[in-house]
Amino acid sequence: MLGIDNIFELIFIVGFVAGSVIRKIYTFRCRHGKAVRKHKSVVDIILISAGGLAMAAPLFYIFTPWLDFADYHFPEWLGWIGTAVFAMALLLLWRSHADLGRNWSAILQIKQEHSLVTNGIYRYIRHPMYAAHLLWAMAQGLLLENWLAGWAFLVVFVPLYLIRVPKEERMMLEQFDEQYNQYITRTGGIIPRFRK
Numbered sequence: 529m530l531g532i533d534n535i536f537e538l539i540f541i542v543g544f545v546a547g548s549v550i551r552k553i554y555t556f557r558c559r560h561g562k563a564v565r566k567h568k569s570v571v572d573i574i575l576i577s578a579g580g581l582a583m584a585a586p587l588f589y590i591f592t593p594w595l596d597f598a599d600y601h602f603p604e605w606l607g608w609i610g611t612a613v614f615a616m617a618l619l620l621l622w623r624s625h626a627d628l629g630r631n632w633s634a635i636l637q638i639k640q641e642h643s644l645v646t647n648g649i650y651r652y653i654r655h656p657m658y659a660a661h662l663l664w665a666m667a668q669g670l671l672l673e674n675w676l677a678g679w680a681f682l683v684v685f686v687p688l689y690l691i692r693v694p695k696e697e698r699m700m701l702e703q704f705d706e707q708y709n710q711y712i713t714r715t716g717g718i719i720p721r722f723r724k
Contacts, residue, residue: 536607536671537590543614544586547621547664554625554632568635572695575688576634579661582680586668589677598675610670617663623649624656637699644704646711652720654711655696658689659718693717 589595625632627648630641649656665682672678700708715721 534607536610536673537586539607539611539614540586540668540671541590543618543664543667544583546618550618550622550625555634557630568637571691572635575684575691578684579681579688582684583664583668585680586672586674586677589672589674595674595676598677600673600675602670602673606670610667613663613670614667617660617667620649620656620663621660624660627656638703642703644700644707644711646715650715652715653718654715655693655718658693661685662689662718689718 585595627650628645631643631645653659661681662685665679665685668681669678697712704711
């Protein structure tokens with residue numbers, strides 16, 4: 529069926545637009561600043577592009593019949609759980625951008641005026657944007673009853689996270705050395721570290 533089929537598809541579209549607006553606002557705000565260290569590889573470009581396609585696959589599912597062959601059905605309550613998870617993902621995506629401020633960049637780079645952000649959500653986890661995208665990927669699978677459109681982002685996110693985060697951590701260690709080492713001991717990667 530063409531068009532929005534149910535409430536969870538509508539919720540996904542609203543969340544997709546909200547997430548896109550959050551990203552655009554901070555992309556615009558952070559477009560200035562000279563990079564002093566940058567890491568950009570073919571693998572990064574492929575992974576980021578695949579992530580974008582996996583996040584957009586639901587649009588093909590919702591607005592065309594092309595992916596209908598991969599449909600399945602969940603109990604409705606899972607869609608409501610997906611809605612709550614998507615709301616948490618969007619809140620975390622916004623908060624992590626807001627707390628990072630002008631230090632944020634879509635590519636792995638250190639800017640001239642770069643500072644180590646350890647306040648706000650970064651007080652608890654080092655990679656809240658990745659945590660937000662993990663939540664988004666899980667929500668997408670719970671909101672959209674299609675094996676391809678629903679779970680594509682999660683399938684792409686896992687290698688993206690496993691490949692990019694170590695590079696990001698190395699860059700931060702090179703830039704901030706012991707300060708970043710201490711930060712690592714206090715925080716979790718994408719899950720807060722619970723200890724005394």
